[in-house]
Amino acid sequence: MSTDADTTPQRIIEAAGEIFAAKGFEAATVREICTRAEANIAAVNYHFGDKQRLYIEAVKRAHHGRELLFPMPEWGPEVTAETKLADFILTLLKRMTSPDSGWEGELMSREIARPTEACAELARESIRPHFAVLNEILAELIPAADQLERHLTAFSIVGQCLHYKFADPVIRQLVSAEEYEGYHVELLAQHITDFSLRSLRARADNHKPPARR
């Protein structure tokens, strides 16, 4: 029995991911999941215990799949911090809004928006290391900043990326169809990198926030 065989639990976890992502935990029914997985209704409880356990497994699999598909690059010592930041943004964006992603990104964002108590821990463990990586990059780019400013800056960068996932249905209504059509990952990553690097360079030069009013 190979690990990626077309076994019943595998088919269920796959169908569960799609339907949980499309409808959320409450609205998704195990009947629909089992129908799509071509399995019996009792299969969910037999193989996973209950609906919630299946949900957790689906989320885990989703995250694992994203991590495998779009891994954070390992940078050598010669790579500049600016390039690292560009890579970081591109990778994050790819994970969030990959055109052929399917349901995984949707599921992850839904989970972040309303974290199940059982999954909060997973989200924490998977997000925290990325947050640490970004903070190390920022420590190189704006060494004069203290931890608070580094954190807020990290949130500014991550926020720009996640926005295209969270607010996607709204964005679709705000710009023309042709313009939205052109929103490829590379374009968005380029813009966010440019926008952020301009700010970071100015911050590094000035050693002070700009005067206001």
Add this chain to the structure above:
Amino acid sequence: MSTDADTTPQRIIEAAGEIFAAKGFEAATVREICTRAEANIAAVNYHFGDKQRLYIEAVKRAHHGRELLFPMPEWGPEVTAETKLADFILTLLKRMTSPDSGWEGELMSREIARPTEACAELARESIRPHFAVLNEILAELIPAADQLERHLTAFSIVGQCLHYKFADPVIRQLVSAEEYEGYHVELLAQHITDFSLRSLRARADNHKPPARR
């Protein structure tokens, strides 16, 4: 019969807002709503038709309340574009994450994250004018930018603000309790304004995006 009287539909719409915000549309039950509103179970169907219509009314009321509580300031001709941007960011942040907000912000963000087909129109109509205002401000700040760049820049700014609403439970896990305690609206607005204005000024000076790699 005064408009803000303690009438049954009013009590129901209020309880509905709280519970929809806390649990989402599917998980919220009309029984719980009616119990909290101290109304009979049949009251929802009698006064609103069905559960979905009640949900729409609750979202409408939520948005109306936020708009009244934190109105966009009307700027005179002497106000600089930088000040307008600072005001815009502060207002947006206040609406998203006001400490005494109660349920309205939660309900709005939930609606943005997964818009009900019936509410998409409302979200569109309420967000589009704000998006237009921000674009006018950006047209003043980076006149050399074309529409695409203005739009992406607008999303960069809005994304930074909304992040503190959407990702709040995650943010809480990433920074220490004391640091999170200090995340007041004014501090966040100040940072986002600084971060963005630095970038916009550099863009206005350079007339070109910065070179990369």
Add this chain to the structure above:
DNA sequence: CTTGATTTCAAACAACTGTTTGATACAATC
């Protein structure tokens, strides 16, 4: 007070939920 419409209420409704059951089929082991 009487009338007539509006609002409230307890009870029941039909439909659907996640879950359990016990029988059945299947494979491997002795």
Add this chain to the structure above:
DNA sequence: GATTGTATCAAACAGTTGTTTGAAATCAAG
């Protein structure tokens, strides 16, 4: 071939859901 443990299945389970019903209560005129 009998036995054992696993997997699948149709059927039923108990509970909850949104909604409906028809009678009682309430209220505003005539």
